[in-house]
Amino acid sequence: MTRSLPAAVLWDMDGTLVDTEPYWMAAETPLVESFGGTWSHEQALGLVGLGLEDSARIFQNAGVRLAVHEIIDHLTDEVMRRLAETGVPFRPGARELLAELKAAGVPTALVTMSMRRMADHVVNLMDFDAFDLVVAGDDVERPKPFPDPYLQACAALGVDPLDTIAIEDSPNGLRSAVASGAVSLGVPLMLPLEGVGAHALWPTLEGRTLDDLIALHRTHRSSENVTAVSAP
Missing domain, CATH: 1.10.150.240 (Putative phosphatase; domain 2)
Structure with a gap:
């Protein structure tokens, strides 16, 4: 059986990709x-x-x-x-998962509220071509927790937010991701994320693979489709 890849994986930066x-x-x-x-x-x-x-x-x-x-x-x-x-203080498992996504041809975007010069600085310090797109804090009218940053990233990549996964570490970031319609994955660092609306919470990305993301997306999109069909 062929794997159905997410249309894109969207990464927060501070606290999610890098421990800054x-x-x-x-x-x-x-x-x-x-x-x-x-x-x-x-x-x-x-x-x-x-x-x-x-x-x-x-x-x-x-x-x-x-x-x-x-x-x-x-x-x-x-x-x-x-x-x-x-150098770049990657969070555990983040670099490895990002590199696997790139090797598999899954589009990736960095969606951060840091300024573009800061985001570009982090990206330029990385030792591989990690992202297809960067959306930074000075690129959007309304920041997180509004959905605009993730919606803007999806529009630029030409993908439906429903077909993407967003990875976040903070409540405000998760609220933005959830509101955009993306399958939202919380990986907490400094703040608890229970009750914010994430589709899943993982304590770490260490040991996680593309197959885990595929399963996450399939599970939650399938369950939502069943709910939509069953609704009166």
């Missing part, structure tokens, strides 16, 4: 403190998966007297500097 959330948090605290404020770990967690413009406004409310674009540029520069020093 600690880099962001390490940049946030000194920024707030430089303006005399305080910044807690709980506040930092509240920004995970949030669009950078929305995050910047939260920093302004915490006392950072900079324009939104200045805050975004400062944090992005700091994270890019850390990446240049350390």
Whole structure:
């Protein structure tokens, strides 16, 4: 029996593909403190998966007297500097699964709320041609948790969102993926994902393969089709 491949697999970046959330948090605290404020770990967690413009406004409310674009540029520069020093900190299993997708000819997109220069920086540091498309935070009008980033990626790839899989680590990201219609896979890192609406939650991508993604997509699309046919 031939395998029915997903039309595309769409990846979040920070926290899903690469473990950069600690880099962001390490940049946030000194920024707030430089303006005399305080910044807690709980506040930092509240920004995970949030669009950078929305995050910047939260920093302004915490006392950072900079324009939104200045805050975004400062944090992005700091994270890019850390990446240049350390290389790409892939999450367990992410590189291997992504490489298998590429070898099988499955289209892939990086769908991130980081700025494009940051996303391109990560992609350029990778040691293989990983993505067919990058949709970044400054490419969309409405960020996650709106569905727009994933819908935009699907439109650019010429695929139906229903035929794709989206992989996310944060509640805001998952809400975006679910709202787009993609089969949504949660791989939590810093925040729990129960009750957000994911089709499946995997504790890690380590050891997971393309066959696992095919089974995930087949199971959930088949069950939804049965529900639709059975509905009165």
